Every structure is written in C-alpha cells, then in structure tokens.
Amino acid sequence: MKHVRWGLLGTGGIAKVFADELALLPQARVQAVGSRTKEKADAFAREFNVPRTHTSCQSLADDPEVDIIYIATPHSGHYTEMLTCLRAGKPVLCEKAFTLNARQAGEVVELARAKKLFLMEAMWMRFFPVIRVVRDWVRSGRLGNLTGIKASFCGHMDFKPEHRMFNPALGGGVLLDLGVYPISLANMLLPDFPVELKGTAELAPSGVDQADELILRYGQGVVAELTCSIIKSRRRTACISGELGEIVIPHEWYYPGRADLRINGRRVESCRMKIKGRGYFYEALEAMRCLREGLIESPIMPLDDTLTVMRIMDALRAPWGFRYPGE
Numbered sequence: 282m283k284h285v286r287w288g289l290l291g292t293g294g295i296a297k298v299f300a301d302e303l304a305l306l307p308q309a310r311v312q313a314v315g316s317r318t319k320e321k322a323d324a325f326a327r328e329f330n331v332p333r334t335h336t337s338c339q340s341l342a343d344d345p346e347v348d349i350i351y352i353a354t355p356h357s358g359h360y361t362e363m364l365t366c367l368r369a370g371k372p373v374l375c376e377k378a379f380t381l382n383a384r385q386a387g388e389v390v391e392l393a394r395a396k397k398l399f400l401m402e403a404m405w406m407r408f409f410p411v412i413r414v415v416r417d418w419v420r421s422g423r424l425g426n427l428t429g430i431k432a433s434f435c436g437h438m439d440f441k442p443e444h445r446m447f448n449p450a451l452g453g454g455v456l457l458d459l460g461v462y463p464i465s466l467a468n469m470l471l472p473d474f475p476v477e478l479k480g481t482a483e484l485a486p487s488g489v490d491q492a493d494e495l496i497l498r499y500g501q502g503v504v505a506e507l508t509c510s511i512i513k514s515r516r517r518t519a520c521i522s523g524e525l526g527e528i529v530i531p532h533e534w535y536y537p538g539r540a541d542l543r544i545n546g547r548r549v550e551s552c553r554m555k556i557k558g559r560g561y562f563y564e565a566l567e568a569m570r571c572l573r574e575g576l577i578e579s580p581i582m583p584l585d586d587t588l589t590v591m592r593i594m595d596a597l598r599a600p601w602g603f604r605y606p607g608e
Contacts, residue, residue: 424523
C-alpha cells in the first residue's frame, strides 16, 4: 500500500485539524470528504485540496478510492455511521466518545470482528509518546503496585443549548466529551472493570451533565479520582501514585510534552518530547501501521478497552437521571 487514502466524514474543526495532520505524513492522502451538505463538502475540499466529495455517509463508504474512513461527527451519529462504513467493507477510525453507550459500542465491535475489518477509537491521548512512556513506567514496576490516579480535564464555556456540548440530541455532556479522557487513562493502567463506581454530576438546563466528580475503585484498594467540567476551570494535571513513588504530568496531561517520575519525593527521570503538529498525527500513524500489517485492532487502543470505558460511563451516568434520545 503505497499511500493510505483517507475518507473524512465530517467537516468541522476536528476534521480540519486531522486533515492538517495527515499532510505531515507523506504516505497519507485525504482522498475524499463527506458532509450532509454539498456546500460544506465542497468548501472543505477546496481548503484541503481533496479530490472527491460526498453528501452522505453511505456514498463515502462506497467510494472505491477510499482505504479507511475517519469519523469526526457529533457523538450521536457514530453508531450508525460506523455500521454503515463497516458494512461497506471500510476500516474505521472513529472519534471519541466511540458511541453513546456500551450496547451500541458492542454491536459495532462485533460487526468489525466478524468482518475482520480494522476498527479503532481515536482516543488521541493514548498515542502521544509521553503517555506511552508513562504506561511503560507503570507496567515495568517503577512505581511498584499502584495506589491511586488523579486527573482533571476542566474548562469553561458559555451555555448555548444548540451547541453540541449541551445538546442531548447530539450526544452532548461533559462525560462523553471530556470525562472519557481520564477514564481512558485509568483504564489504560488498570484494565479491569472497577469494583465500585461513584459519580456526581451537575446538570445543564438542557439536561446533560456539565460538571462531574468521579471515583472509580479497583481491586487492591486502588482509587481513581477524576474530574471533568465545561463550566469550571481547573489545572489540567495528572498524578499516578504507587507504593514507591509517583508520575506527574504537570500540564495538559492529555496533550503531554512532559512527565516526571518521582521516587521518595525526588525526580529521578523526566520524559520530555516535542509534539509534532497537534498530536492527531500519532493516532493516524498507528491506524496506517495496523492497516499495512493486516491488524484489525491496535494494541495501543484495543477494542476491549473501548468497550470497558463505555461500560464505565454507562454505569456512572445511570443514576444521574438522563438518557439520550433513542436510548
């Protein structure tokens, strides 16, 4: 496969960033774009020099000149869009949150595995080189047995009921959009399902969650304390604690250029890496590696991890009293 020909479904901000990132890869090409309107597809194609446009997911999925499809639409569309692409025989890289719930995710994963097609959640954070070093530090026992994880992903935006973050019809809510990151971090380091989950949510006037405090308890007494919000700013740091020390990611841990390993309060090692582009480059590179090697799942972001994260979010959301349309 000389070039991997990408089809992008969606023309919003993330799709534009992803198109820019693919330009960093000489072996990648944006071959087609799909949007609900011809005007948006054509405008995107002009901006990024994309040769083919489509006005439906089905049309993009049927395009014989597309090797893999990146789905960058609101959460509410992911389930049906992934099914459409997989049924057409196309590998898929889908933005988080993967689906609205674990039932939908399970159906999509079952289809991909049955058809032996590559499928991966675009959990941006997991592919950064610094995060991979952090994972290796933990797995190699540098911290001893883990005791806790703390991570926050918070920011502020004004309430706009039509915005996808606040609109339940688009799969809005901070848990699916931001909370998925610290939950995925915990899952990467502690892959078993928690033995206990507790979460409190402040709901927006539209009914979706806008600020969450989450506690996940695992075996051997390990506790993950996670926070996400779109109404309260907070330092975006992460700390992974163990019997022997801790790992601190001091700035924007989900987009990290640095992590420090501390033993007995003293920094003994630091990983610093300059991020190439906006970082979407790394997940695209992994997807293309898997395609070339004939893998249908990535060992960095296995589908079982995606399913576990979706089950955790279902369990947290259940007591909060809201469901998405169609659930």
